[in-house]
Amino acid sequence: MNLLDVKNLTVRYGDLTIVDGVNFSLSEGDWLMIVGPNGAGKSTIVNAISQGAPYTGEVRVLERDVRRYRPHELARLVGVLAQTHAMGYGFTVGSVVRLGRYAYSPGLFSGGRDEDERMVARALALTGMTRFADQNVLTLSGGELQRTFLAQLFAQNPRVLLLDEPTNHLDLVYQKQVFELISGWIKTPGRAVVSVVHDLSLARAYGTRALLLDGGKTVAYGAAAEVFSPENLNCAYDMDVSAWMKTLLSQWREDEK
Amino acid sequence: MRRNVQRGTGGELPSPAPETHTGGRRDGFRAGELVLFALVTLAVMALCVCVGSVSLPLKTTLTVIWNAVWRLPMPDGVSVPIILSVRLPRVLCVALTGAALSICGGAMQGLLKNPLADGSTLGVASGASLGAVIAIAFGITLPALPFAGTMILAIAFAFLSLLIILSLAYKIDYSMSTNTIILIGVIYSMFVSSILALIISFASDRVRQITFWTMGSLLGATLQNALVLLAALVVFGGLILRYSRELNAFAVSEDNARNIGVPVRRVKLFLLIAVSALIGVCVSIGGTIGFVGLVTPHMVRMIVGPDHKRLLPASLFGGAVFLMLADLVARILLNPVELPIGVVTSFVGAFLFVVIFYRYRRARA
Numbered sequence: 001m002n003l004l005d006v007k008n009l010t011v012r013y014g015d016l017t018i019v020d021g022v023n024f025s026l027s028e029g030d031w032l033m034i035v036g037p038n039g040a041g042k043s044t045i046v047n048a049i050s051q052g053a054p055y056t057g058e059v060r061v062l063e064r065d066v067r068r069y070r071p072h073e074l075a076r077l078v079g080v081l082a083q084t085h086a087m088g089y090g091f092t093v094g095s096v097v098r099l100g101r102y103a104y105s106p107g108l109f110s111g112g113r114d115e116d117e118r119m120v121a122r123a124l125a126l127t128g129m130t131r132f133a134d135q136n137v138l139t140l141s142g143g144e145l146q147r148t149f150l151a152q153l154f155a156q157n158p159r160v161l162l163l164d165e166p167t168n169h170l171d172l173v174y175q176k177q178v179f180e181l182i183s184g185w186i187k188t189p190g191r192a193v194v195s196v197v198h199d200l201s202l203a204r205a206y207g208t209r210a211l212l213l214d215g216g217k218t219v220a221y222g223a224a225a226e227v228f229s230p231e232n233l234n235c236a237y238d239m240d241v242s243a244w245m246k247t248l249l250s251q252w253r254e255d256e257k
Numbered sequence: 258m259r260r261n262v263q264r265g266t267g268g269e270l271p272s273p274a275p276e277t278h279t280g281g282r283r284d285g286f287r288a289g290e291l292v293l294f295a296l297v298t299l300a301v302m303a304l305c306v307c308v309g310s311v312s313l314p315l316k317t318t319l320t321v322i323w324n325a326v327w328r329l330p331m332p333d334g335v336s337v338p339i340i341l342s343v344r345l346p347r348v349l350c351v352a353l354t355g356a357a358l359s360i361c362g363g364a365m366q367g368l369l370k371n372p373l374a375d376g377s378t379l380g381v382a383s384g385a386s387l388g389a390v391i392a393i394a395f396g397i398t399l400p401a402l403p404f405a406g407t408m409i410l411a412i413a414f415a416f417l418s419l420l421i422i423l424s425l426a427y428k429i430d431y432s433m434s435t436n437t438i439i440l441i442g443v444i445y446s447m448f449v450s451s452i453l454a455l456i457i458s459f460a461s462d463r464v465r466q467i468t469f470w471t472m473g474s475l476l477g478a479t480l481q482n483a484l485v486l487l488a489a490l491v492v493f494g495g496l497i498l499r500y501s502r503e504l505n506a507f508a509v510s511e512d513n514a515r516n517i518g519v520p521v522r523r524v525k526l527f528l529l530i531a532v533s534a535l536i537g538v539c540v541s542i543g544g545t546i547g548f549v550g551l552v553t554p555h556m557v558r559m560i561v562g563p564d565h566k567r568l569l570p571a572s573l574f575g576g577a578v579f580l581m582l583a584d585l586v587a588r589i590l591l592n593p594v595e596l597p598i599g600v601v602t603s604f605v606g607a608f609l610f611v612v613i614f615y616r617y618r619r620a621r622a
Contacts, residue, residue: 050512050515051515052512052515070520071515071518071519071521072518072519072520073518074518075516075517075518076518079516080512080516082510082512082513082516085510085513086510087509088370088371088372088508089367089370089372089508089558089563090563091505091508091509091562091563091564092562095505096509099502099505099506099509099513099517100517102502102506102517102518102519103517103518106518106519106520149513152513152517156517156518
C-alpha cells in the first residue's frame with residue numbers, strides 16, 4: 001500500500017499556475033527529493049499536501065483522500081517541517097516540542113502523559129536540543145530553531161515527513177546531522193520522506209527517488225539516479241549542471257595533490 | 258545512493274542517550290499561584306469598595322456585605338446603600354469587565370500571533386458600540402428582556418467587525434502581518450466612530466453621550482449587570498480557556514497549528530465568536546474601555562510566561578486588578594468630578610505599552 005499518492009496536483013493563484021498536474025507516489029522506505037530551480041513550485045507542493053494551499057487534483061494518504069481525515073488523525077500520519085520559523089513569543093524549546101504531541105491527545109485533556117514526555121525527551125535528545133529545553137526560543141540561532149521544529153516533528157512521530165528545505169539555515173555540520181538523522185529515521189519500516197532540496201549534491205546523495213520540476217511542470221520523475229541525468233538537469237536549470245558541479249568539486253581535489 | 262556520503266568526518270549526531278529532561282511540565286496554573294492571584298484580586302476589590310468620595314472602614318464594609326449575603330440585620334449608622342447599591346455592583350462590574358477584556362486580548366494576541374491585537378486596536382469594540390447605539394437609537398429591544406436587544410446587537414456587530422477586518426486584512430496582505438491588521442483596525446475604528454457620532458447627534462435624547470461609547474464608564478452599574486457579565490465570562494471565557502493549548506500552537510504560527518493537527522478553522526471560528534460575545538457584552542454595559550485587553554496580557558506574560566494555559570487565567574485576575582485600580586483613580590483623582598475610566602486606562606496603558614514595546618524590541622535585538 002502506498003503511503004502517499006499525489007495525482008494531477010494543480011495549484012493556481014488567480015491566473016497564475018504554480019503547480020501544473022504533478023503526479024507522484026511514495027511507498028515505504030522511499031525518500032523523494034523534489035528539486036528544481038527557484039519558482040518551480042517545490043514548496044507549494046508541500047503546502048498543498050499539508051492543506052496549507054488550495055489545490056485541485058487528489059492527495060491520498062494510505063489510499064484515503066487527505067480531506068477525509070480529521071486533522072489530528074492526519075497529523076499522526078503526515079508531519080511537516082516548514083522552511084522558515086518566525087517566532088513572536090518567548091516560548092521555551094520544550095513547550096514548542098511538546099506541541100508535537102497534540103495529535104495524540106487533542107482537545108481538553110492536555111496529556112502530560114508519560115508516553116508524551118518520553119517522546120518529547122527522545123526527540124530533544126535526537127536533535128541535540130536537550131540542553132536547550134528550558135531556553136527561550138527567541139534567543140536561539142536559526143539552526144537551533146530549525147532543530148527545535150525538527151524535534152517537534154519527531155515528537156509528532158508521523159509516518160510521512162514533508163520537509164521544506166530542511167537544512168535551509170543550517171551550517172554544514174548540522175546539514176550533515178539532519179540528513180543522517182533522517183536517513184536513520186526512515187530505516188524503521190512503514191516510513192517515508194518527501195523533501196524539497198535546493199542542493200543537488202545532497203539530493204543525489206540521499207534521495208531514492210526524485211521529482212524534477214520546472215515552472216510547475218514535471219521534467220522528470222523516477223529513481224533518483226535516472227532523474228539526475230545531465231540531460232534532465234540541463235533542461236530544467238538551463239545550464240550545464242554537472243560541469244558546474246565538477247568545477248566546484250575540483251577546488252577540493254586540488255587540496256589532495 | 259548513500260554510498261557517496263563519507264562518514265566519520267565530523268558532524269556526527271550528539272549521542273542519543275536516553276535523556277529525560279524535557280524542560281519541565283510547568284503547564285497549568287499551579288494551586289499556589291491561583292490562591293495568590295485570587296487573594297490580590299480580593300484585596301484590591303476590598304480596597305476599591307472602601308475608598309471613594311466617602312471612605313469607609315474595611316470592617317464596616319465587610320460586615321455590611323456579610324450581613325447582606327446572609328440577610329442579617331444591618332449595623333446602625335452606616336450608609337448601607339453606598340456599599341450595596343453603588344460601590345459593590347460597580348466594583349464587581351469593573352472587575353468582571355477587566356477580566357473579560359483581558360482574556361479576549363490574550364486570546365487574540367495568541368490567535369493572530371500579533372502582540373498589538375486587542376478589541377480596541379482591531380476596531381471590534383467600536384463595532385460593538387455602534388451595534389449598541391443602533392439598538393438604542395432605533396429602539397430595538399426584545400419584549401421579555403429590555404436590555405438584551407442592545408447586547409445582542411453589540412455582539413453581532415462585534416463579530417461582523419472582526420470578520421470584516423480580518424477578511425480585508427487577508428485580501429490586502431495574504432500573510433496578515435501585524436501592521437496590516439492594526440492599520441485596518443484603526444481605520445475601521447475611525448470610520449465607525451464617525452457613524453456613531455452621526456447617530457448620536459440625531460438621537461441624542463435617547464442615546465448616552467458619545468464619551469460613554471468612546472471612553473467607557475461603569476458609573477451606575479447594577480448587580481444585574483454584574484450577573485450578566487459573570488454569566489458571559491463563565492460561558493465564553495470558559496470556551497477560550499478550553500482552547501489554551503490550541504492558542505499556544507497559533508501563537509507559534511497558524512501553519513504550525515495545522516501541521517500538528519489542530520482543527521484550525523473550527524478553533525478560529527469558536528474563538529472569534531467567544532471574543533466577540535465577551536466584548537459585545539462588556540461594551541453594551543460599560544462602553545469601550547481601551548488598552549485593558551492590550552496591556553494586561555503583556556504585563557502578565559512577563560510574570561507567568563507566554564504559555565496560554567497560565568497566561569489566560571492570570572490575565573483574568575490581572576485584568577480585574579488593573580481595571581479596578583484604574584476605576585478607583587477615575588473616581589477619586591478629581592473628586593467629586595468623575596473621569597471616564599477609559600481616560601485612565603489609556604493614559605496608564607499608553608505609557609506602559611511604550612515601556613513594554615521598548616523592552617520587547619530590545620530583548621529580541
